[in-house]
Amino acid sequence: PxxxxxxxxxxxxxxxxxxxxxxxxxxxxxxxxxxxxxxxxxxxxxxxxxxxxxxxxxxxxxxxxxxxxxxxxxxxxxxxxxxxxxxxxxxxxxxxxxxxxxxxxxxxxxxxxxxxxxxxxxxxxxxxxxxxxxxxxxxxxxxxxxxxxxxxxxxxxxxxxxxxxxxxxPMIDSLFSALPSLDPAPVVARLGIPARYAVATLHRPANVDTPEAAKELVDAVLEVSRQLPIVVPIHPRGKVRLAEAGLVDGESIRVVDPLGYVDFLSLVRGAALVVTDSGGVQEETTVLGVPCLTVRPNTERPITITHGTNRLVTPALLPAAAEKALADGAATPAGELPVLxxxxxxxxxxxxxxxxxxxxxxxx
Ligand code: UD1
Ligand code: UDP
The missing domain is CATH 3.40.50.2000 (Glycogen Phosphorylase B;)
Known part of the structure; x- marks a missing residue:
């Protein structure tokens, strides 16, 4: 067969x-x-x-x-x-x-x-x-x-x-297989960022397809970048719109090409905070115990909220939610992992x- x-x-x-x-x-x-x-x-x-x-x-x-x-x-x-x-x-x-x-x-x-x-x-x-x-x-x-x-x-x-x-x-199988090779240090050195940083990935059509949505989101991310540097590996879908909305590479915002799987997860593993609208990243941060703020009105993965570190936020609430997540930090470790x-x-x-x-x- x-x-x-x-x-x-x-x-x-x-x-x-x-x-x-x-x-x-x-x-x-x-x-x-x-x-x-x-x-x-x-x-x-x-x-x-x-x-x-x-x-x-x-x-x-x-x-x-x-x-x-x-x-x-x-x-x-x-x-x-x-x-x-x-x-x-x-x-x-x-x-x-x-x-x-x-x-x-x-x-x-x-x-x-x-x-x-x-x-x-x-x-x-x-x-x-x-x-x-x-x-x-x-x-x-x-x-x-x-x-x-x-x-x-x-x-x-x-x-x-x-x-x-x-x-x-199975996405978590891949994460566990990669775990021994995840090392933030070389990626952090290559990007020239300090050891305490956030990572953001943004590509949902509702967030990046209109200039209005992109602007609201970028303004919120820029505000978070006043709290700590953010690395944004940019998905090709949002590249132009987010740049037009003001998301440009700089010292406190590193806008970089999409990262390979091992580099990306290494960076996530070492991050103080993740901001995302990705499905998979909500699950990976749940297992890695990294605070995750998901900029979406809903999620098809509610288990990442009940068992993990994930929270849904609006762009308007993102900066304050980031401040709180950073203050709580390791005080809110991931719960028991979802079954299986x-x-x-x-x-x-x-x-x-x-x-x-x-x-x-x-x-x-
Ligand atoms: C698709 C999925 C989405 C998933 C995402 C994962 C659908 C409807 N959407 O969204 O659920 O979360 O993949 O990343 O299937 N582009 C490039 N290079 C590429 C691929 C895409 O430049 O290698 C650009 C093109 O301009 C394209 C745009 O990205 O028009 C969107 O690509 P597409 O595959 O249609 O959807 P995604 O937004 O990637
Ligand atoms: N990912 C990656 N490099 C990046 C961004 C994401 O390797 O720059 C990985 C991430 O760890 C996860 C997967 O890509 O395993 C998720 O893909 P994406 O967010 O594009 O799609 P979604 O899960 O939202 O459908």
Whole structure:
């Protein structure tokens, strides 16, 4: 049997690496299809290197575009490759447009699918990712959940419990694998910043796509930079708008290219504070015990608030929230880690997939 993994964007690579490794250890034949949704070396190649992912068997080179154009190109490219490769199972990850397109193509072709990171919900259909999550979970044959609240959400949407497996969080497997090599010192030296600093990542369309939103956010980040220096590895999506809004490289704000996985997590590990609108970074700071302020009205990852150091803030509240988080500092360590965030999600997923390929009963 053949398993194909469809990957397209930065967070996909991080989630897939432990699954690919664990399936490899079970001797399962597999291949990666890179859609090319992310294509800059710093958004793609560096993750293959840092995470030890094998070369893709195909790269569709889909690139950027409006949602319709990008998704259309993904559908056409993926249909050809799935028909040619005849996989027994296609595994999709997270909530990006590559995920959505792959699940649709396979559903129409009658090819079985598995969704890793099923059942996350922000209940905000204004987020493109929420639309992708709902459609993907409605169509997947096997659903791998990272946290228990997903089970109730999926049940409410009519997904049979027999398809759903609570396996933990493969993004945290990757974090645990990288942990021994995480060292803030060389990155801090390279950036020329003091040992006490914050890190910010910003790329949600609601935050960076309009000049008004970008300005409000940048003003808030500039205010935080009066409390301590901030490193902002800039996602290409926000690059122009945030610069126009006044986010420029300087002494107290270091605006730099996106960082590789090991460099980025090293920096996060040593940070006094993280400001973000990323999904994955909310989870990583939960495990690393670094205070995290998420500039969003909601999160599909509430477990990072109940079990971690995460807090939701508006741009207006960010400076005061940063001051408080910095004052509380190590006085608010991460709570008990979410159940099964133990670095073994990949092997659990591989075990279920391998049994499924052999036709065993899948009921959990
Ligand atoms: C995508 C995901 C988002 C995820 C993010 C992770 C969707 C709908 N969104 O958002 O959920 O959080 O990836 O990083 O799938 N660009 C480059 N170089 C690249 C890739 C993108 O310059 O390698 C620029 C292009 O101008 C492009 C823009 O970034 O138009 C947005 O890229 P796209 O992949 O459409 O969405 P992201 O914002 O990256
Ligand atoms: N990340 C990285 N370099 C950066 C910013 C993020 O390696 O400059 C990693 C981060 O540690 C996490 C993943 O990229 O593993 C999250 O991707 P992103 O924030 O782009 O997507 P989201 O999780 O919001 O979908």
């Amino acid at each position: 053949l398993v194909l993994h469809v990957l397209g964007a930065r967070p996909n690579f991080v989630k897939a690496a432990p699954v690919v490794r664990a399936l490899g250890e079970l001797g399962v034949r597999q291949g990666i299809i890179h859609t090319g949704q992310h294509y800059d070396a710093l958004m793609s190649d560096v993750f293959f290197a840092d995470l030890g992912l094998p070369e893709p068997v195909a790269n569709l080179g889909v690139g950027s575009g409006t949602h319709a154009k990008q998704t259309a190109a993904l559908l056409v490219g993926l249909e050809d490759v799935v028909v040619a490769q005849e996989p027994d199972l296609v595994v999709v990850y997270g909530d990006v447009n590559s995920t959505l397109a792959a699940i649709l193509v396979c559903a129409k072709l009658g090819v079985r699918t598995a969704h890793v990171e099923a059942g996350l919900r922000s209940f905000d259909r204004g987020m493109p990712e929420e639309v992708n999550r709902v459609v993907t979970d409605a169509l997947a044959d096997l659903l791998f959940a990272t946290s228990p609240e997903a089970l109730a959400y999926l049940a409410n949407e009519g997904v049979p419990a027999s398809k759903v497996h609570l396996v933990g969080n 965030w133990d670095g073994k999600a990949g092997p659990r997923i591989a075990t279920v997939i391998s049994a499924w390929l052999k036709g065993d009963n899948l009921a959990p």
